[in-house]
Amino acid sequence: MKERHTTSPAGGFPALVSSLRHILHEKALYPGTRALLRMNQPRGFDCPGCAWPDPSNPSVVEFCENGVKAVAAETTRKKVDRSFFKQYSVEELLKKDGYWLEQQGRLTEPMWLNAATGHYEPISWERAFHLIGETMKGLSDPDEAVFYTSGRTSNEAAFLYQLFGREFGTNNFPDCSNMCHESSGVALIESIGIGKGTVVLEDFDLAEAIIVIGQNPGTNHPRMLTSLQRARKRGCEIVTLNPLRERGLESFVHPQHVGQTLLNRGTPISTLYLQPVIGGDLAALKGIIKGVLEEEERNPGQIDWDFIHRHTTGFEIMRDDILATSWQEIERQSGLSKADIIRVCEIYLRSGATIACWAMGITQHTHAVATIQYIVNLLLLKGNVGRPGAGLCPVRGHSNVQGDRTMGITENPSKEFLNALGKAFQFAPPEKHGYNTVEAIKAMYEGKVKVFIGMGGNFAAATPDSAYTEAALRKCELTVHISTKLNRSHLVTGKQALILPCLGRTEIDMQRGGPQKVTTEDSMSMVHASEGTNKPASPHLLSEPAIVACMAIASLPHTKTDWKALVSNYDLIRDRIEEVLPDFKGYNERIKKPGGFYLGNSARERIWKTKSGKANFITAPLPHLETGPGKLRLMTIRSHDQYNTTIYGLNDRYRGVEGERKVVFLNTEDIATLGLREGDRVDIVSGAGQVERAARGFRIVPYAIPRGCAAAYFPETNVLVPLDSVAEKSFTPTSKFVVVELRRVSS
Numbered sequence: 121m122k123e124r125h126t127t128s129p130a131g132g133f134p135a136l137v138s139s140l141r142h143i144l145h146e147k148a149l150y151p152g153t154r155a156l157l158r159m160n161q162p163r164g165f166d167c168p169g170c171a172w173p174d175p176s177n178p179s180v181v182e183f184c185e186n187g188v189k190a191v192a193a194e195t196t197r198k199k200v201d202r203s204f205f206k207q208y209s210v211e212e213l214l215k216k217d218g219y220w221l222e223q224q225g226r227l228t229e230p231m232w233l234n235a236a237t238g239h240y241e242p243i244s245w246e247r248a249f250h251l252i253g254e255t256m257k258g259l260s261d262p263d264e265a266v267f268y269t270s271g272r273t274s275n276e277a278a279f280l281y282q283l284f285g286r287e288f289g290t291n292n293f294p295d296c297s298n299m300c301h302e303s304s305g306v307a308l309i310e311s312i313g314i315g316k317g318t319v320v321l322e323d324f325d326l327a328e329a330i331i332v333i334g335q336n337p338g339t340n341h342p343r344m345l346t347s348l349q350r351a352r353k354r355g356c357e358i359v360t361l362n363p364l365r366e367r368g369l370e371s372f373v374h375p376q377h378v379g380q381t382l383l384n385r386g387t388p389i390s391t392l393y394l395q396p397v398i399g400g401d402l403a404a405l406k407g408i409i410k411g412v413l414e415e416e417e418r419n420p421g422q423i424d425w426d427f428i429h430r431h432t433t434g435f436e437i438m439r440d441d442i443l444a445t446s447w448q449e450i451e452r453q454s455g456l457s458k459a460d461i462i463r464v465c466e467i468y469l470r471s472g473a474t475i476a477c478w479a480m481g482i483t484q485h486t487h488a489v490a491t492i493q494y495i496v497n498l499l500l501l502k503g504n505v506g507r508p509g510a511g512l513c514p515v516r517g518h519s520n521v522q523g524d525r526t527m528g529i530t531e532n533p534s535k536e537f538l539n540a541l542g543k544a545f546q547f548a549p550p551e552k553h554g555y556n557t558v559e560a561i562k563a564m565y566e567g568k569v570k571v572f573i574g575m576g577g578n579f580a581a582a583t584p585d586s587a588y589t590e591a592a593l594r595k596c597e598l599t600v601h602i603s604t605k606l607n608r609s610h611l612v613t614g615k616q617a618l619i620l621p622c623l624g625r626t627e628i629d630m631q632r633g634g635p636q637k638v639t640t641e642d643s644m645s646m647v648h649a650s651e652g653t654n655k656p657a658s659p660h661l662l663s664e665p666a667i668v669a670c671m672a673i674a675s676l677p678h679t680k681t682d683w684k685a686l687v688s689n690y691d692l693i694r695d696r697i698e699e700v701l702p703d704f705k706g707y708n709e710r711i712k713k714p715g716g717f718y719l720g721n722s723a724r725e726r727i728w729k730t731k732s733g734k735a736n737f738i739t740a741p742l743p744h745l746e747t748g749p750g751k752l753r754l755m756t757i758r759s760h761d762q763y764n765t766t767i768y769g770l771n772d773r774y775r776g777v778e779g780e781r782k783v784v785f786l787n788t789e790d791i792a793t794l795g796l797r798e799g800d801r802v803d804i805v806s807g808a809g810q811v812e813r814a815a816r817g818f819r820i821v822p823y824a825i826p827r828g829c830a831a832a833y834f835p836e837t838n839v840l841v842p843l844d845s846v847a848e849k850s851f852t853p854t855s856k857f858v859v860v861e862l863r864r865v866s867s
């Protein structure tokens with residue numbers, strides 16, 4: 121049995137070919153390429169792909185293969201119009217998979233579900249808003265409404281959306297961040313007093329070591345590989361901790377560098393690639409810290425005592441805990457040998473400036489918050505926060521997920537924010553915490569929520585425990601989705617349902633005051649303008665801010681906000697944002713500068729907005745991760761051809777998978793021990809004993825993954841993720857640690 125693991129470098133010629141194929145496939149050659157030339161440029165639009173920042177002087181083509189796919193998907197000429205919905209009933213569409221739904225094209229006009237016929241029918245915008253307004257006004261409590269946000273929403277739309285919800289009287293703002301980097305925000309606020317990363321892009325050019333933990337940038341943040349490649353070339357050490365061998369972290373060819381591309385000669389990326397077991401990172405980090413402290417004992421003066429004394433608290437407690445944790449325990453739980461862990465220590469001790477990056481491989485675990493706090497602990501030991509070339513880098517997902525939070529999309533807003541909002545808009549914002557994503561699902565299921573509004577995203581498919589979540593959505597009186605493309609959430613409806621089609625980021629947003637731009641904030645707190653240049657996919661589309669304003673006008677009889685004026689010219693929205701958020705002072709002026717402006721980060725200045733006034737070393741015990749005999753730890757991950765629940769294609773080029781998504785990656789020895797063979801079909805079953813959940817008919821692929829671990833793609837595997845299994849403190853579903861069994865399907 122041969123382990124599936126491709127050896128040619130990531131990127132390169134195949135990436136170029138794949139980009140072109142996606143543009144051609146979407147029949148978007150003209151609008152697609154036109155759009156691409158404006159992507160991530162000072163006077164263009166922000167890539168709707170990931171949140172990796174743009175360099176300050178971007179190349180003419182500042183995009184990656186997967187950004188191209190995102191743009192091709194949006195600029196497609198294919199349309200989902202009224203004849204489409206006449207042809208297919210909701211019941212028929214429910215039988216189609218996410219890939220098929222995505223392929224049908226852009227939504228073109230507002231649609232209302234006719235429950236009698238089971239088909240969506242066109243509805244005028246006026247009637248759609250009237251229906252929303254009447255339903256909202258009929259609720260007996262504002263908390264019966266839930267306002268979900270996905271992270272593509274612009275600052276302007278997000279600000280208006282949260283204002284609408286809060287004027288309505290609720291903090292029910294679950295968002296995709298609850299399933300994503302919530303753990304990072306919670307951990308960093310406790311540790312360093314701000315829930316955002318402390319590095320800027322330029323730090324990658326100064327770092328002497330970069331540690332990448334639980335992240336697959338080759339697929340999910342391809343432009344990050346450019347930074348890693350440059351760093352590696354100038355001698356920076358790159359350490360990867362990932363249970364899977366991910367090709368993008370091994371070597372990379374920049375697809376836009378002609379010489380490199382033609383020769384397909386990759387630059388190695390990682391200097392050290394370690395494969396801990398799934399969930400083993402906290403133990404691994406304790407091991408790295410233990411090794412560093414032991415070396416300090418032997419050779420004093422290697423850690424930054426001055427920084428520790430001046431800037432931190434909690435060091436002694438953490439040290440005592442580390443000393444009490446045996447190497448045996450660390451090796452057992454991390455799945456790494458002491459010798460390998462010591463290699464990381466050596467690199468860390470040699471490095472004068474270290475960056476740590478992480479993503480979903482860390483955040484979606486029960487002990488995610490603690491793990492991130494140990495990443496912080498490690499960096500604090502050598503004063504690696506608030507120093508050039510060093511710092512913390514949670515690599516965000518959606519292109520504006522960080523900005524949406526800054527704009528107040530959270531179920532748990534600060535008093536300071538609410539006070540400022542209430543003062544600026546002359547109302548009394550609700551103080552009670554709202555529902556996060558998991559709580560919202562339960563509240564819907566229990567009948568406490570009657571209206572679900574989704575600002576983008578695909579709630580039904582992205583959330584855990586699909587069967588339960590879908591039953592929950594079906595209990596609503598009204599579900600409303602503001603979307604660009606058809607997805608499963610449109611089909612899992614409340615008693616009444618609306619689809620409201622909106623402009624995408626590549627499109628011209630014409631309002632009374634002329635064409636408008638919006639703004640976004642990237643993973644490194646840079647805020648910049650984004651202006652679409654393409655003709656909208658249909659003349660009936662409204663912008664997200666316009667849709668929010670119309671919903672607000674219809675639902676808020678006593679509002680003092682001049683919603684119409686705000687939408688006529690988004691400068692006015694930005695003026696109001698500035699009134700509420702002092703960091704945005706001079707907003708409209710500052711976004712005129714190419715590249716935008718930096719919001720700043722207190723921890724980067726070594727100002728610690730924590731209760732102790734210092735950066736905190738935070739101590740936590742190792743978790744209990746035993747799974748029991750015959751069970752595996754399943755991580756649910758992304759393929760190269762998807763954007764979350766949006767499936768662009770059926771290949772996962774870097775992992776050698778073609779034309780299918782129902783695969784499960786396993787260690788060769790596990791395959792043999794389980795009495796299975798490569799290519800066998802299995803059902804993946806979780807939660808046996810209580811509620812049994814099954815994902816059926818997955819093909820076995822041998823892969824370089826530690827024993828006891830398995831990997832498969834989401835959203836197909838979301839049926840397996842229990843709703844009650846969430847991270848401590850952040851409530852993020854533990855999508856990277858699902859205890860499963862495999863059952864052979866007899867053929």
Ligand SMILES: Nc1nc2c(c(=O)[nH]1)N[C@H]1C(S)=C(S)[C@@H](COP(=O)(O)OP(=O)(O)OC[C@H]3O[C@@H](n4cnc5c(=O)[nH]c(N)nc54)[C@H](O)[C@@H]3O)O[C@H]1N2
Nearest residue numbers: 186334336340398399479480481517518757758762763764
């Ligand atoms: N093209 C594309 N780009 C995207 C997205 C997309 O779907 N497609 N999604 C966007 C979004 S919203 C997000 S949040 C990001 C997601 O970006 P990533 O976090 O890179 O995405 P995942 O596929 O979830 O990959 C998680 C990685 O963590 C590893 N991993 C899993 N479990 C563990 C563990 O226990 N320990 C360690 N050390 N590693 C582990 C997996 O092997 C995998 O390499 O990407 C964003 N960008």
Ligand SMILES: Nc1nc2c(c(=O)[nH]1)N[C@H]1C(S)=C(S)[C@@H](COP(=O)(O)OP(=O)(O)OC[C@H]3O[C@@H](n4cnc5c(=O)[nH]c(N)nc54)[C@H](O)[C@@H]3O)O[C@H]1N2
Nearest residue numbers: 270296300576577578582602603605607756764765834855
């Ligand atoms: N099992 C498992 N589950 C996961 C994860 C995992 O790793 N494993 N990852 C989690 C993570 S990190 C995240 S962020 C969530 C993602 O959850 P979501 O953000 O809810 O899901 P997406 O798939 O990104 O949403 C795609 C839809 O957004 C709409 N859309 C696209 N562009 C626009 C736009 O410009 N405006 C509007 N209004 N709509 C638009 C389209 O209709 C498209 O179908 O999923 C989470 N779920």
Ligand SMILES: [Mo]
Nearest residue numbers: 300301517518
């Ligand atoms: Mo995400």
